[in-house]
Amino acid sequence: MAKTDYDFKKIESRWQKNWTSEKVFESKKSKKPKFYVLDMFPYPSGTGLHMGHAFVFSLGDIFARFKRLQGFNVLYPIGYDALGLPAENAAIKAGVHPKEYTNKSIANFMKQQKAMGWSYDWSRMVNTSSPEFYKWDQWIFLKMYEKGLAYRKKSSVNWCPKCQTVLANEQVHDGKCWRHEDTNVEVKHLEQWYLKITDYAQELLEGLEKLNWSDNAKLRQRNWIGRSEGSEILFEINGKPWSVFTTRPDTIYGVTFLVVSAQHSELINLVSEEQEGEVKKFLKKLKGVSEKQMEEAEKEGVFTGSYALNPINGEKIPVYAGNFVVADYGSGMVMAVPAHDKRDFEFAEKYGIPVKVVVEPKDYEIYERDGQIPQAYEGEGTLVNSGEFNGMESVKAKVEITKFLEKKKLGKKTIQFRLRDWLISRQRYWGTPIPMVYCDECGIVPVEEKNLPIVLPDKVTFGKGNPLTTNEKWVNTNCPKCGGKARRETDTMDTFANSSWYYLRYADPENDKKIFNSDDVNYWAPIDQYIGGPEHITAHLIYVRFYTKFLRDLGLLEFDEPALRYFTQGIIHGSDGEKMSKSGGNVVEPFETIKNFGADSLRLALVSLASPDKDTNWDEKIVDGSHRFLRRVYDYFSNFKPDKTAAKTESKVNMTIKGVSEDVENFRHNLAVIKLRQLFDYLSVNGSDKKNAEKFLLMLHIYCPFVTEELWNKMGNKGFISLAKWPEVDGKKIDARFEKEDENVRKVASDINNIKKVLNKDKVKVSLYAVPSEVELFRNAIDTIKTLSGSAVLEVYAVNDAKVKSGEVDPEGKAKKAKPGKPGIYLE
RNA sequence: GCGGGUGUGCCGGAGUGGUCAAACGGGACAGCCUUAGGAGCUGUUAGCUUAGUGCUUACGAAGGUUCGAAUCCUUUCACCCGCACCA
Numbered sequence: 001m002a003k004t005d006y007d008f009k010k011i012e013s014r015w016q017k018n019w020t021s022e023k024v025f026e027s028k029k030s031k032k033p034k035f036y037v038l039d040m041f042p043y044p045s046g047t048g049l050h051m052g053h054a055f056v057f058s059l060g061d062i063f064a065r066f067k068r069l070q071g072f073n074v075l076y077p078i079g080y081d082a083l084g085l086p087a088e089n090a091a092i093k094a095g096v097h098p099k100e101y102t103n104k105s106i107a108n109f110m111k112q113q114k115a116m117g118w119s120y121d122w123s124r125m126v127n128t129s130s131p132e133f134y135k136w137d138q139w140i141f142l143k144m145y146e147k148g149l150a151y152r153k154k155s156s157v158n159w160c161p162k163c164q165t166v167l168a169n170e171q172v173h174d175g176k177c178w179r180h181e182d183t184n185v186e187v188k189h190l191e192q193w194y195l196k197i198t199d200y201a202q203e204l205l206e207g208l209e210k211l212n213w214s215d216n217a218k219l220r221q222r223n224w225i226g227r228s229e230g231s232e233i234l235f236e237i238n239g240k241p242w243s244v245f246t247t248r249p250d251t252i253y254g255v256t257f258l259v260v261s262a263q264h265s266e267l268i269n270l271v272s273e274e275q276e277g278e279v280k281k282f283l284k285k286l287k288g289v290s291e292k293q294m295e296e297a298e299k300e301g302v303f304t305g306s307y308a309l310n311p312i313n314g315e316k317i318p319v320y321a322g323n324f325v326v327a328d329y330g331s332g333m334v335m336a337v338p339a340h341d342k343r344d345f346e347f348a349e350k351y352g353i354p355v356k357v358v359v360e361p362k363d364y365e366i367y368e369r370d371g372q373i374p375q376a377y378e379g380e381g382t383l384v385n386s387g388e389f390n391g392m393e394s395v396k397a398k399v400e401i402t403k404f405l406e407k408k409k410l411g412k413k414t415i416q417f418r419l420r421d422w423l424i425s426r427q428r429y430w431g432t433p434i435p436m437v438y439c440d441e442c443g444i445v446p447v448e449e450k451n452l453p454i455v456l457p458d459k460v461t462f463g464k465g466n467p468l469t470t471n472e473k474w475v476n477t478n479c480p481k482c483g484g485k486a487r488r489e490t491d492t493m494d495t496f497a498n499s500s501w502y503y504l505r506y507a508d509p510e511n512d513k514k515i516f517n518s519d520d521v522n523y524w525a526p527i528d529q530y531i532g533g534p535e536h537i538t539a540h541l542i543y544v545r546f547y548t549k550f551l552r553d554l555g556l557l558e559f560d561e562p563a564l565r566y567f568t569q570g571i572i573h574g575s576d577g578e579k580m581s582k583s584g585g586n587v588v589e590p591f592e593t594i595k596n597f598g599a600d601s602l603r604l605a606l607v608s609l610a611s612p613d614k615d616t617n618w619d620e621k622i623v624d625g626s627h628r629f630l631r632r633v634y635d636y637f638s639n640f641k642p643d644k645t646a647a648k649t650e651s652k653v654n655m656t657i658k659g660v661s662e663d664v665e666n667f668r669h670n671l672a673v674i675k676l677r678q679l680f681d682y683l684s685v686n687g688s689d690k691k692n693a694e695k696f697l698l699m700l701h702i703y704c705p706f707v708t709e710e711l712w713n714k715m716g717n718k719g720f721i722s723l724a725k726w727p728e729v730d731g732k733k734i735d736a737r738f739e740k741e742d743e744n745v746r747k748v749a750s751d752i753n754n755i756k757k758v759l760n761k762d763k764v765k766v767s768l769y770a771v772p773s774e775v776e777l778f779r780n781a782i783d784t785i786k787t788l789s790g791s792a793v794l795e796v797y798a799v800n801d802a803k804v805k806s807g808e809v810d811p812e813g814k815a816k817k818a819k820p821g822k823p824g825i826y827l828e
Numbered sequence: 829g830c831g832g833g834u835g836u837g838c839c840g841g842a843g844u845g846g847u848c849a850a851a852c853g854g855g856a857c858a859g860c861c862u863u864a865g866g867a868g869c870u871g872u873u874a875g876c877u878u879a880g881u882g883c884u885u886a887c888g889a890a891g892g893u894u895c896g897a898a899u900c901c902u903u904u905c906a907c908c909c910g911c912a913c914c915a
Contacts, residue, residue, distance in 0.1 A: 824880095
């Protein structure tokens with residue numbers, strides 16, 4: 001029975017207070033090597049922390065505490081990604097102002113975060129909804145505008161009818177809005193603000209090489225950036241050159257038509273009078289079709305009435321408008337080679353366009369040769385029907401044909417990226433106002449730096465459309481250039497703008513003169529260990545890398561990657577295996593669990609569940625198990641009586657330190673916890689001196705900071721365990737012999753159990769006959785064997801003992817069975 | 829369609845060439861302790877067999893490599909995630 005009551009509520013609130021009042025986790029520059037640990041800051045919602053938060057932030061805290069104990073000067077800050085649509089929507093629903101809603105949410109989050117024992121430096125807290133923060137969003141925007149990286153463009157954009165705003169490419173998942181899984185994104189033609197992230201595409205790609213991220217994370221970014229090498233080729237249409245991008249210039253003799261995207265802004269210039277009706281009909285049909293439907297739709301198109309001239313041979317080919325060509329990739333127009341491209345083939349079949357084979361595979365069998373082919377051949381081969389290039393291998397022809405066209409200034413080698421410029425305009429209120437004005441005289445004019453921040457007006461009307469447009473006083477302003485009447489930009493920035501540089505602001509959070517002090521930032525940043533979910537890989541983590549590179553180009557940073565190491569944590573689902581959601585009824589709120597078991601138990605449970613990079617299902621029972629363990633730990637240390645220092649104990653302790661240190665470094669917390677449990681089981685049975693027992697506490701501390709702080713104190717230590725020193729491995733103390741011996745002892749106990757089972761006996765007297773060198777070992781283990789086997793009396797004899805030899809204590813001669821490591825056993 | 833991942837005992841999950849019937853936790857069962865216990869301790873928990881043994885069957889399925897595979901290869905099935913007509 002636990003002799004000492006583990007009052008986690010009292011313990012946890014005590015240390016929460018002490019840490020705050022003693023400013024234990026505030027970090028200052030120092031001579032020690034720095035280490036920057038960061039979790040992606042949360043979006044403060046009214047419902048408080050969810051289990052995913054509890055998990056990811058615990059991972060961060062464990063790492064921060066680990067590095068702190070290891071002697072690093074750790075920066076572990078926290079902030080709130082407080083601007084954004086959900087706050088606005090929730091606020092409207094609740095009938096309160098987004099600002100009030102957000103501030104309340106933040107207060108609630110802070111309370112819960114402190115209860116979790118996360119060792120944040122609260123003095124560096126950042127809140128993106130404060131003008132002091134978003135002022136610098138605006139500043140960055142102006143800098144980008146200055147450098148030509150922020151620009152307006154009319155284009156087909158993704159529009160979420162529920163959010164009532166446009167979305168970035170990265171915010172459309174499977175044709176649906178990232179915030180509304182049931183809402184199809186619509187296509188609209190609007191003029192919007194873009195950031196030219198594509199200028200950095202190549203660097204974003206190359207930079208991945210040096211990052212210590214998981215292969216999967218890097219691969220996903222690589223695919224998202226999507227670099228492809230090819231050629232840009234000019235086709236003359238109605239006397240004007242039009243460029244197309246292709247990765248297969250070797251098939252140019254097989255081009256039998258061109259397809260321009262139905263969304264192409266200049267499509268109308270290609271449409272002949274006769275075809276105008278047809279094209280319009282086609283476009284009308286496409287309009288109102290959601291992006292999702294478009295993806296599923298069959299390839300369709302319509303003849304524009306124009307013809308293009310193939311630059312390689314002057315052939316006249318028709319130009320179609322098609323629904324399957326992406327408007328903003330390449331030039332929005334493709335050369336179609338039905339013989340060698342599946343999609344083109346499909347289209348040609350449908351509209352009866354000729355198919356012309358120009359590449360023959362090595363294996364002729366798969367190919368019809370009389371002009372009819374069953375399918376497109378997309379592989380490499382030998383060129384045919386290709387004029388002077390006949391007989392050339394297609395790989396070589398790619399180069400040669402491009403060169404040929406280049407000489408005639410009709411084409412060139414080029415690289416295309418799948419990555420699009422970042423559409424950051426949002427037609428909503430709760431975001432950073434874009435610091436631009438529209439003047440009738442001067443056009444688009446940037447706000448002057450000295451007039452930043454452009455603060456969000458409190459008084460707006462929520463309801464239809466963009467609330468910002470409803471405050472006329474705010475909207476009407478004077479032109480910074482001519483002083484005349486002008487109107488403010490009412491679009492706000494995508495919330496991802498804020499999170500693209502917040503990590504830098506932590507280094508110098510209160511600066512009102514500059515975005516930050518570069519010395520401070522260059523000391524703390526980049527992030528040494530970043531932690532977050534897999535969903536951020538192709539959004540936030542691309543943007544933050546882009547911003548970092550841009551700020552570097554402004555001369556503000558001495559590094560060019562925000563996060564050197566990134567750990568992608570798994571998703572915690574409900575116990576039913578489904579995503580935790582209110583509608584699913586499977587939500588478990590961490591704060592509730594804390595009330596019942598304490599934060600230490602919850603934290604321990606979260607990392608015991610499974611490997612942290614794996615998706616798992618939450619199981620409240622595991623908290624119960626963790627809690628039981630902590631109760632035992634608490635009991636043991638509360639009643640701690642030092643024992644003499646045994647070599648075996650030291651061996652176990654050092655082995656554990658070694659294993660746990662490696663596990664923690666690699667986020668294998670589930671395995672580290674097992675090692676700690678095993679060590680504790682040993683200590684609690686065999687006893688330990690104070691020093692070695694405390695090494696266990698130090699290791700447990702990173703998982704269970706409160707109870708270990710309490711016990712550290714109870715053991716008579718001055719100062720905080722949070723600021724103590726991680727135990728070092730003494731390899732010399734590790735002796736595998738002890739493990740072998742333990743195993744032998746366990747085996748003997750299990751053998752006894754087995755014999756008991758066979759004999760169907762219960763309480764028995766056991767005699768062991770050990771080889772002389774092992775008599776002491778088994779004598780020392782008598783108690784252990786007794787408990788493990790439930791035996792009442794246990795005697796250990798040496799095999800060469802006279803009484804054994806005579807049979808006096810070995811009536812059945814079992815001593816003959818004795819082998820080293822395996823004594824003879826006699827039961828009676 | 830393309831890319832990535834997962835599939836282990838009653839359950840959650842370790843384990844990536846032998847030391848694996850498989851860590852650790854949970855559950856169940858049995859025993860101990862106890863006034864009692866929703867606390868603690870111990871054992872059992874694939875099957876058969878056995879004085880501490882041996883065998884069979886098992887790591888989604890089927891083949892293969894190997895002296896030897898949960899672990900490597902091939903095929904296949906199921907589920908999850910990401911991208912999605914990028915020319």
